[in-house]
Amino acid sequence: MAESYIGAPIRRREDIRFITGAGTYVDDIKLPHMVHAAILRSPHAHARILSIDTKRAEALPGVVSVFTLEDIGELDATVPIRMYKIPGLDKYLQPSLARDMVRYVGEPVAVAVAESRYLAEDALDAIDVDYEILQEVMDVREALEDKVLVHEHNGTNLAGVHHVSIGDADKAFAEADYTRREEFRVHRFTGNPMETRGAVAHFDRGKGELRVYGATKLPHLNRQTIAAFLQLPEHKCHFEENDVGGGFGIRGELYPEDFLIPFASVRLGLPVKWIEDRREHLLAANHSRQVTCELEIAARKDGTLLALRAQIYGDMGAYVRTHGGLVPCSTAALLTGPYRIPNYEAKIHCIMTNKTGLGTLRAPGRVESCFYRERMLDMMARDLDLDPVELRKKNLVTPEEIPYEIGFTRPSSHPTILDSGDYASALRQALERFQYDEMLELQGLRDDGRYHGVGLSYFVKNTGGLEPYEGARMVVGEGGGVSVYLSIAQLGQGHETAMAQICADALCVPMDAISVFHGNTDLSPFGWGTFASRGTVMAGNAVHLTALQLKDKILEAAARHLDVDAANLSLEDGNIVQTGTEAPALPLGELVAHMRESITPEQGVPELEATAYYNSNNITHTYGVHLAHVAVDPETGMLEVLKYLVVEDVGRVVNPLMVHGQTVGAAVQGIGGVVLEELVYGEGGQLLTTTFLDYLLPTSTDVPPIDDLVLEEAPSPYNPLGVKGAGEGGIVGTAGALGNAVSNALGIEVKDLPLSPDRIRAWLRAREDG
Amino acid sequence: MKPAPFTYYCPDTLDEAVRLLHEHGDDGKILAGGQSLMPLMSLRLARPAVIVDMNRVPGLDRIAVNGDGGLSIGAMTRQRAIERDAALAERNPLLAAAVPLIGHFQIRNRGTVGGSLVHADPASELPAVSVTLGADFVLASAAGERVVSAEDFYLGYMATACEANEVLTEVRVPAWKAGRLWAIDEVARRKGDFAMAGVALWVDMDGGACADARITLFGVGGKPVRVEKAEQHLKGAALDDATLKEVERIVFEELEPDSDIHASALYRKEVGGVLTRRALGAAAARGTEAA
Numbered sequence A: 001m002a003e004s005y006i007g008a009p010i011r012r013r014e015d016i017r018f019i020t021g022a023g024t025y026v027d028d029i030k031l032p033h034m035v036h037a038a039i040l041r042s043p044h045a046h047a048r049i050l051s052i053d054t055k056r057a058e059a060l061p062g063v064v065s066v067f068t069l070e071d072i073g074e075l076d077a078t079v080p081i082r083m084y085k086i087p088g089l090d091k092y093l094q095p096s097l098a099r100d101m102v103r104y105v106g107e108p109v110a111v112a113v114a115e116s117r118y119l120a121e122d123a124l125d126a127i128d129v130d131y132e133i134l135q136e137v138m139d140v141r142e143a144l145e146d147k148v149l150v151h152e153h154n155g156t157n158l159a160g161v162h163h164v165s166i167g168d169a170d171k172a173f174a175e176a177d178y179t180r181r182e183e184f185r186v187h188r189f190t191g192n193p194m195e196t197r198g199a200v201a202h203f204d205r206g207k208g209e210l211r212v213y214g215a216t217k218l219p220h221l222n223r224q225t226i227a228a229f230l231q232l233p234e235h236k237c238h239f240e241e242n243d244v245g246g247g248f249g250i251r252g253e254l255y256p257e258d259f260l261i262p263f264a265s266v267r268l269g270l271p272v273k274w275i276e277d278r279r280e281h282l283l284a285a286n287h288s289r290q291v292t293c294e295l296e297i298a299a300r301k302d303g304t305l306l307a308l309r310a311q312i313y314g315d316m317g318a319y320v321r322t323h324g325g326l327v328p329c330s331t332a333a334l335l336t337g338p339y340r341i342p343n344y345e346a347k348i349h350c351i352m353t354n355k356t357g358l359g360t361l362r363a364p365g366r367v368e369s370c371f372y373r374e375r376m377l378d379m380m381a382r383d384l385d386l387d388p389v390e391l392r393k394k395n396l397v398t399p400e401e402i403p404y405e406i407g408f409t410r411p412s413s414h415p416t417i418l419d420s421g422d423y424a425s426a427l428r429q430a431l432e433r434f435q436y437d438e439m440l441e442l443q444g445l446r447d448d449g450r451y452h453g454v455g456l457s458y459f460v461k462n463t464g465g466l467e468p469y470e471g472a473r474m475v476v477g478e479g480g481g482v483s484v485y486l487s488i489a490q491l492g493q494g495h496e497t498a499m500a501q502i503c504a505d506a507l508c509v510p511m512d513a514i515s516v517f518h519g520n521t522d523l524s525p526f527g528w529g530t531f532a533s534r535g536t537v538m539a540g541n542a543v544h545l546t547a548l549q550l551k552d553k554i555l556e557a558a559a560r561h562l563d564v565d566a567a568n569l570s571l572e573d574g575n576i577v578q579t580g581t582e583a584p585a586l587p588l589g590e591l592v593a594h595m596r597e598s599i600t601p602e603q604g605v606p607e608l609e610a611t612a613y614y615n616s617n618n619i620t621h622t623y624g625v626h627l628a629h630v631a632v633d634p635e636t637g638m639l640e641v642l643k644y645l646v647v648e649d650v651g652r653v654v655n656p657l658m659v660h661g662q663t664v665g666a667a668v669q670g671i672g673g674v675v676l677e678e679l680v681y682g683e684g685g686q687l688l689t690t691t692f693l694d695y696l697l698p699t700s701t702d703v704p705p706i707d708d709l710v711l712e713e714a715p716s717p718y719n720p721l722g723v724k725g726a727g728e729g730g731i732v733g734t735a736g737a738l739g740n741a742v743s744n745a746l747g748i749e750v751k752d753l754p755l756s757p758d759r760i761r762a763w764l765r766a767r768e769d770g
Numbered sequence B: 001m002k003p004a005p006f007t008y009y010c011p012d013t014l015d016e017a018v019r020l021l022h023e024h025g026d027d028g029k030i031l032a033g034g035q036s037l038m039p040l041m042s043l044r045l046a047r048p049a050v051i052v053d054m055n056r057v058p059g060l061d062r063i064a065v066n067g068d069g070g071l072s073i074g075a076m077t078r079q080r081a082i083e084r085d086a087a088l089a090e091r092n093p094l095l096a097a098a099v100p101l102i103g104h105f106q107i108r109n110r111g112t113v114g115g116s117l118v119h120a121d122p123a124s125e126l127p128a129v130s131v132t133l134g135a136d137f138v139l140a141s142a143a144g145e146r147v148v149s150a151e152d153f154y155l156g157y158m159a160t161a162c163e164a165n166e167v168l169t170e171v172r173v174p175a176w177k178a179g180r181l182w183a184i185d186e187v188a189r190r191k192g193d194f195a196m197a198g199v200a201l202w203v204d205m206d207g208g209a210c211a212d213a214r215i216t217l218f219g220v221g222g223k224p225v226r227v228e229k230a231e232q233h234l235k236g237a238a239l240d241d242a243t244l245k246e247v248e249r250i251v252f253e254e255l256e257p258d259s260d261i262h263a264s265a266l267y268r269k270e271v272g273g274v275l276t277r278r279a280l281g282a283a284a285a286r287g288t289e290a291a
């Protein structure tokens, strides 16, 4: 047996299935009599619906049904806010189908159900909608003028405001030697999981039960909402996630379609499938980022940071969706980063525009705030003639100051506390591994005709917590096989492997004897979900606690069976061992066989089972450093990332291969977002990037090999395993490091993303002209 | 993303194909490699009522060497076949170098020479290369054959001289002159993307001076843009820094591109000039190497 499964580089069990095409994704679900839905989406950014005529569509051969909001009638539902419900936002919710008005291109207007997706799309062509086109508003500044109102009846586009106030920023600014003010902007982009959204809903009329395939991320919460909407008992609704091709924050949140497809199935009594195509995905699934920030910094001449003041503007799009004010509020939440900044004030504005709703994307708000802060620190270092590394070192929170309470940076009753870490140590190791000093020599114009630059960013990222608990149930069966049933969903992270490792260590059975089951709301009555890098923190600790309980139960049962004292028994590699005796070990499987065959009424139930929940509101914080080396062709503005390093301390590594995979994937996604990806709106509020021809994802030739160093210097004191999440550290610092690297290469100050060749040329031109 | 209904024909002969096109007029559309047409149909941006699939028509994928050393390339020749034809690279290095810049190999496996030329995406390589090479296009219809020069073929944004009832059957490329200097260069957001700007050019030298040249840019207008002013400037000049700089300036002045989400008009003008200067430099370097 391995000394410990936790920490071992074990290949993911899931991989064979995924790589050999043996996975079952929602589109692989094919049920008898299944029909197909397609959704009519608004072609206008802002318009009044004068009439909808579905007669022509309904008459087409093969069309089963066409419905609009009128047909949903009393069941009319809106997408609820599940997080960051700051006051006012609930007046901007999205109905399942457009109600009299459409407010963004892509908004669902009607649903056609037909014998095939082809016929369903033909039916969409035959739905006649009469629109009165209205003026749209696409820019937050303009939206704040309230000349064009996205939701007229609310009288304003400013849907919500939240204040953060820590210390006395105004006083600190008044007394500071040095202040600077800048406006930064992060553009709009999105997660684009390889598998788009999708659902197969099957209402069994006979049993009165609803089964929904394709649920993920938050299956229990979504079941609760949909059951209430359809007026079905929650336990008669079964949400199954199947295999999932990625989430990145976007997939698995509740959307209008999550009402519409089950509704269609209940109404028709047939299984109904809807698979989102990529165009729909880009139009209709959550967009993210697009936060603008006016940031002010105050410091002493020697570089000691005194205060930050920020005005944060989130472009919420046309409706506030499940995440409420999360994206702009999370920008404020960790704006101070790993630094000691005693005075901090932020005002967060949630502003409505005629765009697709805003939601999360891997480290939402944190990528943005790291960009603002780390850019500002480099500017300040230049202004004060300080070394940017020394400046950071000087202000990093020290291990002695930890746990370090920043204060109430979120609309929540929990203060933000940096739980554990040696920030200077991570920085030192990052610089060493990157050979930072040598790399600095490369900066400037080189023989290849390009300007080279090196950039650094430091991040902290909250992981786990946010929703209080996850649970696990464990059962020992035939041959000593252990079934682990999780309440949490998985979108490709690798829970089947990681949770088996954690279980094996705590239960003291071989990992091969353990199977992990997840992704079905029948496995546990409650559960939250997979987001905010909380899987290992929440479900991992739940598995750990459950396994400890189960081990006690096993030993008690064995004690009864062997007629010895349980205190003298232990479990070792799946065998029950009597300590201090020569008695032969009892394999767990034999104990189970015995209980199954011949348990007496006095000995109780034949089942070896335990259930436990890990319940904690404490948030752990990972931290680390990104370092980038870039080269820019000044004549074409083409940027190449030559070298990239991510250093992150995740407290305790459960599986280094998986952490490595998460880190590399996140860094690539981050580089793509910063350099290539952008959701661009054009005239009339039309989204111009609706295919992968125009929405540019990074491919293997667009990124360098990503180097990573994963540290375990600071286990979290908050949970039994000491773990922190590892899904986002690889992305948080990308905008900051790349922004700094390009600025250093070209001698300009990057304040705007993406780092596209056209923009880089424009910056250089402005410098040449000015 | 499912196409609107259409009727599908898969003729076995060219005669049959042109008859079908004649019969269906504007409703008909040829399917070659499908790499441009199918996405457009799936997005319902193109809704042809009739598809005439050319993939079973024999004889349209031949590459032949003409008596004068020029090439005859069948319209259905896969882009990948050109890329893999070492003999062709000897006969026309510019054409051979252009093809790998088209998308990714999976796309070139299916995408055809004719499809690229008729689809006429202004950012695509082959139309510009055919203009620079002075190629002729053979168009067949029920009424017979006609030959149109590449330059006359491209009319405007995705508009060509190919009528709805016509099939491009063959591209005739004039013989490559011995000692010709050439280069193709482009800037795209990612490898394999359509270019934001690109240039395909050749220069024939007479001693130290340029005797003749062709410079055609792509991605910088509605169709391939030949910059005759720049060609004129080159004639009689040496390919030195001053000349190259001046050509860059001329190209910058001459281009009238549009802006789109990937690049502004000004960017395209600048980069069009820069690429032309660099390509001429690369062509000159080839000459030095050969010497």
Ligand SMILES: Cc1cc2nc3c(=O)[nH]c(=O)nc-3n(C[C@H](O)[C@H](O)[C@H](O)COP(=O)(O)OP(=O)(O)OC[C@H]3O[C@@H](n4cnc5c(N)ncnc54)[C@H](O)[C@@H]3O)c2cc1C
Residues within 6 Å of the ligand: B029, B030, B031, B032, B033, B034, B035, B036, B037, B038, B075, B076, B101, B102, B103, B104, B107, B110, B111, B112, B113, B114, B115, B116, B118, B119, B121, B123, B124, B125, B126, B162, B166, B167, B168, B169, B192, B193, B194, B195
């Ligand atoms: C991801 C991606 C990237 C790409 N990148 C590039 C790139 O960088 N550069 C580039 O140039 N192209 C690029 N392409 C386009 C690709 O090269 C296509 O193969 C080409 O444009 C069309 O060729 P096809 O044979 O596939 O034609 P089809 O898609 O079958 O047809 C295209 C059009 O031409 C017409 N047509 C085809 N053949 C004939 C004929 N013989 N006579 C008359 N009309 C005809 C069709 O009716 C249709 O209108 C890319 C495509 C994709 C999907």
